[in-house]
Amino acid sequence: MNRTDPVATPAGRRSAKSLPQRDADATRSRILEAAKKHFSQNSYEGVGVREIAADAAVDPALISRYFGSKEGLFREIAGQAFGAGKFLADGIEELPARVIRILTGEVDLGDWRGGYDPLRFLLSSIGSPTAGPILAKYLERDFLAPLSSSLGGRNRRERAAILAGQIIGFAVMRIVLSISGSDPAEKAASRRVLAEALATCIAPDREPNGKSRSRKPAG
Amino acid sequence: MNRTDPVATPAGRRSAKSLPQRDADATRSRILEAAKKHFSQNSYEGVGVREIAADAAVDPALISRYFGSKEGLFREIAGQAFGAGKFLADGIEELPARVIRILTGEVDLGDWRGGYDPLRFLLSSIGSPTAGPILAKYLERDFLAPLSSSLGGRNRRERAAILAGQIIGFAVMRIVLSISGSDPAEKAASRRVLAEALATCIAPDREPNGKSRSRKPAG
DNA sequence: CGTACAAGTCAACGATCGTTGACATATGGG
DNA sequence: CCCATATGTCAACGATCGTTGACTTGTACG
Secondary structure (H helix, E strand, O other): OOOOOOOOOOOOOOOOOOOOOOOOHHHHHEEEEEEEHHHHHOOOOOHHHHHHHHHOOOOHHHHHHHOHHHHHHHHHHHHHHHHHHHHHHOOHHHHHHHHHHHOHHHHOOOOOOOHHHHHHHHHOOOOOOOOOHHHHHHHHHHHHHHHHHHHOOOOOHHHHHHHHHHHHHHHHHHHHHHOOOOHHHHHHHHHHHHHHHHHHHOOOOOOOOOOOOOOOOOO | OOOOOOOOOOOOOOOOOOOOOOOOOHHHHHEEEEEEHOOOOOOOOOOOHHHHHHHHHOHHHHHHHHOOOOOHHHHHHHHHHHHHHHHHHOOHHHHHHHHHHHHHOOOOOOHHHHOOOOOOHHHHHOOOHHHHHHHHHHHHHHHHHHHHHHOOOHHHHHHHHHHHHHHHHHHHHHHHHOOOOOOOOHHHHHHHHHHHHHHHHHHOOOOOOOOOOOOOOOO
16 A cells, blocks of 8 residues: 555665665565565465565565565565466467466466466465455456456356466466476377367357357367 | 374273263364364464364364374365265266356255365465475375376376366355356356366367367357 | 664564473273 | 273463564765
8 A cells, every 4th residue: 555654765766876785675676576485385374474584685574664564565466466467468369378388387477586476376375364365356356357358258257257267277286286297298288178178268158048059179 | 194093992882872071083073173164264374273172162282182283184184175086976977067066156065064165175275385285195196086087088187187177276266256146147157168168178188180170269 | 074864673572373291080891 | 989091171382473662774965
């Protein structure tokens, strides 16, 4: 909410001179980076502020000072995690290919610096009563809503939810087990089946009580 | 591993006489029930043994005594959570209908006593470095492996993983957001799309390098 | 130069964590 | 009846939790 509440940048930009030992913005960024990493590897309750602070080479007290609380820090990360609709950057018809590329490990997601992964971040704390609702809020705002409006046709909200669920679900399997591992043939098979399943949700919804054309995947 | 290590049933069955104030089996069961509930509502790290004990009307020390540790208690629950292959009870072709019934809320899952839900249980602690590997182990043993062998055709393991991912993924969306809510028409649409997506994975895999028919989602 | 204030340090708070060992009590077989 | 013991109670351990307030130090402006 209030970014510059307890802390405000004091002077104008220093640009590039004598790099000072004290830089609020840089410290803030280091905390955020460390926190993103740790929240991607452990549940919300399982991550301690001292771990984050140690990783960021920062005093633990600064977390409460800069972000109000551990929850505030988490909320700020969640607000950026699903942001900018990167999945929809190339339009809806390119989404399956992009999703598959991400899920099968050929990552082009923007920020994997230091073990951070938005999908892991989401899954790690989805079970927490504190962090869960926060994640739900921003997942809705930054992913589900844009996706829903990108989908044409009827029942777009339901289809968007199922589509998002497929992405998340396969991320679970990829993370929890060691899926899509070695064999390139298996990897190709995964890609194929996954593409088909995703296409099912992206294709405009058909009539529930029309001619009821059978849509078996293979004739 | 060693159930009766520190605790062994002392005497033969007492069946039905004068119900005693001390019953190790009943106490054990009460702890398990309470723990299942709490582990379905909070992450592994977020659940305290004192909460569980209070809910079970039991001294917190008994948890360590009966299950060795909090982790031992969790492991025992995980060992039963995905068990008995209930999803495959009616055969593989009945799985989509069963999954959809469960996911859309018309539950016929065996045990929903007291807020316990195997899918919530799985998701709540999947992010924990302690509980995650335990969940992965039993999910593999009790769900993915049977499902994989139930699926015919090639690449069954990949298809099983994707199928499991779809189930889990839609469970995420149902839990995290309030999906499949009010409108019966929307519910029907969800059911339809979901059924189609599931069928895609269940259907036997096709040739990867055949006539290379273009697979754009919409022409 | 010196002073005002931002930025960071430090120690400690009260709370809760999982676990342990000593102790009390109920229970059933001799 | 009485005692061995299965069962449960209790208090406390050391560790870690998130957070706070007072304090020190760096930095930039007058």
